[in-house]
Amino acid sequence: MLVSYKWLQSFVDLGNITPEELAEKITKSGIEVEGIEQKSTTMKNIVVGHVLEKETHPNADKLNKCLVDLGEGEPVQIICGAPNVAAGQKVVVAKPGARLPGNIKIKKSKIRGEESNGMICSLQELGFEGKVVPKDYAEGIYVLPSDAIAGSDALELLNLNDAILELGLTPNRADCMSMYGVAYETAAILGKSVQIPKSNYTSSNEKTSDYISVTVEATADNPLYTAKVIKNVKIGPSPLWLQTRLMNAGIRPHNNVVDITNFILLEYGQPLHAFDYDRFGSKEIVVRRAKVGEKLTTLDDVERELSSDHLVITNGSEPVALAGVMGGANSEVQNDTTTILLESAYFTGAVVRKASKDHGLRSEASSRYEKGIDPKRIHLAAERAAALIAELAGGEVLDGLVEFDQLVTEPISIAIELSKVNQFLGTELSLDDVASILQRLQFPYQLDGEKISVSIPTRRWDLQIAEDMYEEIARIYGYDNLPTTLPKGEQTAGGLTAYQKKRRIVREVLEGAGVNQAITYSLTSKEKVSQFALTKAEPVELAMPMSEEHGVLRLSLIPHLLDAVSYNRARKNENVSLFEIGSVFLSNGAGVLPKESEHLAGALTGLYINHPWQAQKVVVDFYTVKGILEQLFKKLQLDTMIRYEKAEYEGMHPGQTANILLNDQVVGYVGKIHPSVEKQYDVKNVYVFELMLDELLHTNVPPLAYTMIPRFPSMTRDIALIVENGTTAGELEEIIRTAGGKLLKEAKVFDVYEGDKVEAGKKSVAFTLTYFDPSRTLTDEEVGKAHEKILTALKDRARAELRQ
């Protein structure tokens, strides 16, 4: 809502308060003033000029040479390119030395050899937006009324020196979508009273009811409809003061009658509509729901197909307006209109909202109906509009009105208690304090001891419950004046859950290993969604996605991490290590919430360590990533429950991918991405992993306990085994562990060799075995026995020979 300071001043005595001070007060007590604009601050030296003569520029067909009286000294010559400039006009002239918005400076100049002493201005050049400029002047200069005085200040005349406050209204403060509402708000803040303009006109002898009748069929949508008729009007431009009021409020002037309806809409917040009575097509107004397939061409010349969801005003046979949204072209007020049928009605928010949404049509009227209007102003607005039409368009207002009225407005009264007000706000207000706030708000009230019964005026339909009144009291009292305290009640122990604590540790481990946390989008494309998924599932789809790219919910975090790797690679960031913790969404069927499983995924590529001057480079490979995960599992006390198994996944390298099993259940995988995926994402040598983090973190692990530092030495034996190429280190380790018994403490691979020195098809794997007993020093003999057992088992189960 754009609020003119000058206009507001006509309702409330603003005294010496500057627009800036007023804005600050309004903002602090409830409505955010999002901006203040005073166009004249960017302009100077702009006056009214009288065009005395006009002829075509001798050297340019499209330019005009004008002789303009600026009210001082000799008339001056100004070159003007506007097609509509004419002798006799009063126009806006920027004199040499003038400044225009956009920091444009006007100087005396020569245009195509002819002297020009200034510029004749269009409204756009004066800082008005094109959409508010009257259509007649959209392509040329603006023509002032003939009574404008040459040489006088044009900025004053055009109300450009008015300060316009832009109010950001929250949905509950639709009462301030009118000057009347803003006036009450301002008066409450400043402790002043409100003057409401009076409507005075002399009615004609003819009765409105002889001209028109009203029938409302859709009474639920339209409980109140009134109409007045004004005849003998003369359509023409509105007076300048009215046009500038509208333009400053962001509305384009059309003609006097339409402008008056818009003016009243701004003033009272009550939408009005003016029909051309003679074009209306009948003598009866019928309000009903539209028939399916019925059509109406609205004022914007768009033909609209209607449905039974839409409320229409008809002449008994066909629609003439989409109720509360926009009038029809068939009954539009035109220059030859002489009789006006003026509508002032109450349409419910729901029906207007539906029509406005279905047709993509938001008008000043619809936005007010949607958010609610004050039923008390419906008649007042009609009377005031009629009076203004009589005054400004020379009309004759017919006696009385026609109406359909089934609108019931229950008076609202809210009961509050002083102690509760203070308890709720934390204040120590007295009864007098509260009473004086209610007086400022102009809310009638009754006192009964400390109980206060507040009658809520219809203009504040947002106030319903006690808490609403607490807010009114607090905001007028001033939020700055509220004390600051902390909750006093029962003390609570704050903290994280075990899961949340472990999740922080997961981040610490990964970050300690050089991996950066990433956050990517949960919504992905159908094309990417199934790749890399740990659990195969039908993806959850949005009903109306904004783009293909973000149409379904992810089943894996890896695709977007690869996007991030690709994004980095395209920017020459070759070494990238990223992890993400986030949910994947597994469908539980339509209409039911999906299962959200928290996953941990990572993507690493390039150099893991780069120390060039010592020629030390560690390139990320399978074992780099696996090493990081092993570190993580150790930290989470899961390392003894985890094992790896070769695996195949869509999008993964079949020879370099392993499932990760936790107590024999697959909880994730790690590996290199497939060359086809490298191509798809334009990346190279990327290693990824994805884990069901929730499964890992919900696994029970033993409490941490101290193990005694060994008092006896351990013994180690190294063995090198020749085995088939296909035999894995994991298999060998498993055999060693089972055969090793209690004495074997650790079996660690220290060398793997394939090549000339072993038989083709075979490889050598070397282990260091550590034997240990916490209670004593082991003898060679005991160790030898255990060792023999291991070697025999290796031979029997893996055909492993000791390397000679």
Next chain:
Amino acid sequence: MQDRLNQLQEEALLQIEAASSLKELQDVRVAYLGKKGPITEVLRGMGKLSEEERPLVGALANEVRGKIAERLQEKQVLLEAEAVQKKLAEESIDVTLPGRPVPQGNDHPLTRIVQEIEDLFIGLGYTVEEGPEVETDYYNFEALNLPKDHPARDMQDSFYITEETLMRTQTSPVQARTMEKHKGKGPIKIICPGKVYRRDNDDATHSHQFMQIEGLVVDENIRMSDLKGTLEVFAKKIFGADRKIRLRPSFFPFTEPSVEMDVSCKICGGDGCSVCKGTGWIEILGAGMVHPNVLRMSGFDPEKYSGFAFGMGPERIAMLKYGVDDIRHFYTNDVRFLKQFSPVDSSTEK
């Protein structure tokens, strides 16, 4: 013989003096003090001496021996020290060459902000609650006093999946779920971080996915002044002790009264600049007293209980705190961006 001994001593001392390595010194030791050395030889020849001369020569020989041994020892210490010095000199390196890099990653800046806020409120006795990102219309809207045809639903266009399920548009459904779990009994003190989704085209200031963090306190006798006090603690801890706060009335369907909180602008200190659009204030969060309908719907008696809630966007806070100019940076994961949020931040010290 005495002359011979004195001569030997003189020679030996000269040679000790001249020795330039431990090896040479050892040679001198062997040459003079060894079993085949000249002093031993002199002693062996003592039989030829008279009774009177023998003890004198013997004493002298021992004295010479002692003197040489003493000098040898002195020289040895000296040479050893020299050898150490030499070795150290050889081992000298260029200490200005760069060290071996240790891989180190860091939290995403949004996680950093969220964790900072979580930890602050944990210290005030709050727990951290989380909830699903796909929500029912009931928890996302209806339980928060936003019935199906409420005009405020326009404020947050949503990604629906079916008529009854959608991507949550706010973390507030976690509040409704938590209140329900408490079955009408306080106190509740929670902080709820998480991802939320709205139908916005991604640009420098909008993102279809972003983070929110909300707080909720429900107990007997919770006052609006408690909300103000809590927010003041928050603002000073997160933005710095010298910052002022301002509450402005606002509107949210789930709170009544509703407020927005501004923090005084860091850049201009409140005088007005381009960052705060000349107002001296920067909008940080929305808050309010929990609407009685919300309490009632979640099983709390509004006659007995009251509460406050607040919510904010970590992206906005990160943008203000660190001067990030484009919200998309948080989701493209450029490593040159991410790595900037590793070091400690002194902005709230003082």
